[in-house]
Amino acid sequence: MKKVALMLLGLVLVSGTAFAAGGTTGSGVSVDLSGNYASEPASGFDGTFGPELGVNVDLNRLGLNVGSKTVEVQGRASLSYYNWDQSIFGVELEYRRIPLFVGARVLTAASPQIKLYGQLGLELSFDKVEAFHPVFGKVSESDTNLGLVPGVGILFPISNQLYLGGNLNWHIVSDNYFTLGVTVGFNLP
Numbered sequence: 246m247k248k249v250a251l252m253l254l255g256l257v258l259v260s261g262t263a264f265a266a267g268g269t270t271g272s273g274v275s276v277d278l279s280g281n282y283a284s285e286p287a288s289g290f291d292g293t294f295g296p297e298l299g300v301n302v303d304l305n306r307l308g309l310n311v312g313s314k315t316v317e318v319q320g321r322a323s324l325s326y327y328n329w330d331q332s333i334f335g336v337e338l339e340y341r342r343i344p345l346f347v348g349a350r351v352l353t354a355a356s357p358q359i360k361l362y363g364q365l366g367l368e369l370s371f372d373k374v375e376a377f378h379p380v381f382g383k384v385s386e387s388d389t390n391l392g393l394v395p396g397v398g399i400l401f402p403i404s405n406q407l408y409l410g411g412n413l414n415w416h417i418v419s420d421n422y423f424t425l426g427v428t429v430g431f432n433l434p
Contacts, residue, residue, distance in 0.1 A: 273303030277430030279412065283327045286420035290329040290340060297426065299323035301350060312351075319350040321364060325424075337377040344370045344416065346394055360400040368392045370418050392418025398428070406432050 279297040301319045304311050311318040322345070329340040348366015355361050370392060375385040396414035403409060410428040415421070 272433045273306030274433045275301045275408075275430050276433065277301070277408075277410075277428050279426040279428040281325065281327075281412075281424040281426035283329075284423045286327075286329060286340060286342065286422040290331050290338075293327055293329045295325055295327040297323050297325040297424075299346075299430075301430075304349075315353055317352045319352065320348075321350045321366065322347050335379055339373075339375045339377075341373045341375075342370055343372075344368045344394075344418075348394065352400070358401060360402070362398050362400065364394075364396045364398070364414075366394055368394045368416060368418055370416075372419070388419070390419040392416060394418075400428075400430075406434070408432070 277299045279299065280294060281297050282292055282294055284292050299321060300323070301321050304318045304320055307320070309318075325342075325344050325346070327342045327344075329342075331338050346366050346368050348364055350362050350364040352360050352362040368391070370390045371387075372390060373385060373387045375383060377383050394414050394416050396412055398410055398412035400408050400410040408428075408430045410430065412424075412426045412428060414424045414426075416424065
């Protein structure tokens with residue numbers, strides 16, 4: 246639980262830094278919530294659904310001269326939670342994964358109503374596997390893994406503050422998996 250609290254604190258600090266760097270035309274910060282479908286990470290587990298909370302920061306607002314008039318570069322941090330389970334011959338298995346993503350996102354406008362993006366970053370994954378056996382009891386193992394996550398997505402601005410979107414990410418980490426998600430986001434003033 247301490248790890249999750251520290252990760253959330255990190256997300257808040259990242260957004261706070263962006264607020265301090267923001268000017269009068271908006272903070273350059275957006276917050277989004279995604280509902281993701283995650284494919285099976287290991288044999289025998291079915292896919293599952295989980296939430297993802299993300300913060301995006303326009304890197305130009307932080308004083309980095311990146312991007313152009315047609316391309317925007319953002320820093321991104323997100324925290325997700327996935328829980329897979331299965332039952333085999335009376336043994337209940339549970340696989341929990343809490344991935345922390347930190348990386349960059351490159352956006353371009355396909356039209357005034359559509360933005361496309363690609364993103365790439367590192368994922369620090371906090372994993373726990375538990376087995377519950379009716380005779381032998383509970384066995385659990387925790388691990389922390391580092392991986393790479395490329396992804397693509399699409400955003401539909403609804404207003405200056407609100408946007409909807411979708412994403413597809415490949416989590417190249419121990420027990421690789423894919424996520425496909427639907428996003429609602431808010432640009433902070």
